[in-house]
Amino acid sequence: MTATAERVRQPGETVVRIGPVSGRVRWRQVAVPLGAAVAVVLLSAVSLGRGDYPIGLADVLRSLVGLGEETQEFIVLGLRAPRIAVGALVGVALGVAGALFQTFARNPLASPDVLGITQGASAGAVAAIVLGGTASGLGVPLAALLGALVTGLLLLLLAWRAGIDGYRLVLVGIALWAVAAALVDWLLTRAEIHDAASAYVWITGSLNARSWREAVPLLVALAVLLPVALACSRVLGVVQFGDDTARGLGVRLVSTQALVVLVAVGLTAAAVAAAGPIAYVALVVPQVAVRLTGGPRPPLLASGLLGAVLVVGADLLTRTVLPQALPVGVLTAAVGAPYLLWLLVRGRRRSTL
Amino acid sequence: MTLDAATPTLPRTGTVRLAAESVSLAYDDRVVVRDLDLQLTDGSFTAIVGPNGCGKSTLLRALGRLLRPVSGQVLLDGRAIARTPTREVARVLGLLPQTPVAPEGLTVGDLVARGRHPHQSWLRQWSRDDEAAVAEALTWTDMADLANRPVDELSGGQRQRAWISMALAQGTDLLLLDEPTTYLDLSHQIDVLELVARLHAERGRTVVVVLHDLNLAARYAQRLVAMDDGALVTSGTPEEVLTERLLADVFDLEARIVPDPVTGTPMVVPVRRLR
Numbered sequence: 001m002t003a004t005a006e007r008v009r010q011p012g013e014t015v016v017r018i019g020p021v022s023g024r025v026r027w028r029q030v031a032v033p034l035g036a037a038v039a040v041v042l043l044s045a046v047s048l049g050r051g052d053y054p055i056g057l058a059d060v061l062r063s064l065v066g067l068g069e070e071t072q073e074f075i076v077l078g079l080r081a082p083r084i085a086v087g088a089l090v091g092v093a094l095g096v097a098g099a100l101f102q103t104f105a106r107n108p109l110a111s112p113d114v115l116g117i118t119q120g121a122s123a124g125a126v127a128a129i130v131l132g133g134t135a136s137g138l139g140v141p142l143a144a145l146l147g148a149l150v151t152g153l154l155l156l157l158l159a160w161r162a163g164i165d166g167y168r169l170v171l172v173g174i175a176l177w178a179v180a181a182a183l184v185d186w187l188l189t190r191a192e193i194h195d196a197a198s199a200y201v202w203i204t205g206s207l208n209a210r211s212w213r214e215a216v217p218l219l220v221a222l223a224v225l226l227p228v229a230l231a232c233s234r235v236l237g238v239v240q241f242g243d244d245t246a247r248g249l250g251v252r253l254v255s256t257q258a259l260v261v262l263v264a265v266g267l268t269a270a271a272v273a274a275a276g277p278i279a280y281v282a283l284v285v286p287q288v289a290v291r292l293t294g295g296p297r298p299p300l301l302a303s304g305l306l307g308a309v310l311v312v313g314a315d316l317l318t319r320t321v322l323p324q325a326l327p328v329g330v331l332t333a334a335v336g337a338p339y340l341l342w343l344l345v346r347g348r349r350r351s352t353l
Numbered sequence: 354m355t356l357d358a359a360t361p362t363l364p365r366t367g368t369v370r371l372a373a374e375s376v377s378l379a380y381d382d383r384v385v386v387r388d389l390d391l392q393l394t395d396g397s398f399t400a401i402v403g404p405n406g407c408g409k410s411t412l413l414r415a416l417g418r419l420l421r422p423v424s425g426q427v428l429l430d431g432r433a434i435a436r437t438p439t440r441e442v443a444r445v446l447g448l449l450p451q452t453p454v455a456p457e458g459l460t461v462g463d464l465v466a467r468g469r470h471p472h473q474s475w476l477r478q479w480s481r482d483d484e485a486a487v488a489e490a491l492t493w494t495d496m497a498d499l500a501n502r503p504v505d506e507l508s509g510g511q512r513q514r515a516w517i518s519m520a521l522a523q524g525t526d527l528l529l530l531d532e533p534t535t536y537l538d539l540s541h542q543i544d545v546l547e548l549v550a551r552l553h554a555e556r557g558r559t560v561v562v563v564l565h566d567l568n569l570a571a572r573y574a575q576r577l578v579a580m581d582d583g584a585l586v587t588s589g590t591p592e593e594v595l596t597e598r599l600l601a602d603v604f605d606l607e608a609r610i611v612p613d614p615v616t617g618t619p620m621v622v623p624v625r626r627l628r
Binding site for chain 1: 458
């Protein structure tokens, strides 16, 4: 029996059993999130010191503990830290939301970008900017949050037919995306030139001038939704087998589906409200994560942390290397999409999950 | 606990494990099965046969609580299956849908391990029982050497063995299989049915299988249930059910019934389609 039990173990796997707790740990599924977490910390540290006003590492550390010079402390703690925090949190939220959608729908196309949720947020935000007449203030994030949630609920309601079918979800999502995109275009054609310009910056996704006011609500949303998402992880591995097999294995499919969609919509809405629809993070990152960790589905934690790496890294690049300060969304799209293409061309895997 | 402990070694023949009581089934408004009664006893091996579209797969889905009857009810061990927590059902009743799909990149070992899902919890994700059950299921189905291979790289026959291995690891007394031989060549059809027959004979599993091939159904099952147009036509031993009359009535087929030269079970030799 022991001999055969050994054969069940997959390469690179350690079995953990402590009292009633047991599980299988695979080194790639630990190494990738760990590596990503280290990368986020390093990138953030570099990012705190870089920009139009470079600050040395020692001064950055002094500012962080409140011993720095007043100007430096303001730049590090008041300007750069919240910006980096928002970037990292947005990356986590979008990465996890994308992984949830893609696993659940068994379709790598199913990401909040494609399903119209971020577009719905854009419609809300642009409406607030154009119709409200003011380009700043709390109004825009709230309108974006509302737009994303309304689109997400519509998606859930319209795709619902005694449970959710993955294909139906993607088709309904694409239709919702088209409606929201038309709404954005219509609003932009009516807008004053000044409003249109600020609306355009918003819908590209940007971390410019983000403060703790954006970071704190996002952190609260993540603190609530992330544990729920991680708790769903085990069931998602079975849901991925298709409805009949999953129910045969004792999964309460309908409530699981509803919960997963609601959590993913919530994460997306919170992220988009804070930084606008930063493109392709939710689409690309889970696919990168699944190829790095191996295995049959995008791992949630690794997707979240790699999302943070992408957003924080892209933000650092836009502020330092590139001659003009671009919105971060431009770079995530420009870097993320070709990287996915490269993985697709190189790998043996088909495009399906 | 090994699989043996979970498996009834002595079939308590006669006890009804799974029953349909005047069950009617419909997809949206289209009624597929009307007022059907069926009892499946412990340790039996039943094959449901019938022409395409007669409702046999639909009936199997209802027996496996995948489809809720519009009227009537399905009873598992005397309890309404619709009101039993699905996790509890999953520890007693396993099912293999027609052409199940495994996610790309999933290994055979991981697929079989998923069969333990109803026995696991968030904290207890891989107990010794789980590991032992999976190891034994892999060995028993001769899949241990392929445990680290992705399911999508296997041949059709091997893939079906992997799924049956998963159902075995689930450790349920009852096993429902929907056309497990679809898309397989004849030798692999035999291979899969031999495996299912061994599950029945050596593991004491109560097996219900939907099959198209009447000769194979007659050879492996102890009891045949013939359906036509959403109703149960007749049920009994293969000899009782497979008659020239029934083939004409249910399958519109003129045929001779001869004894199978290997097993002696009835064998259908088609002559021509009637009408």
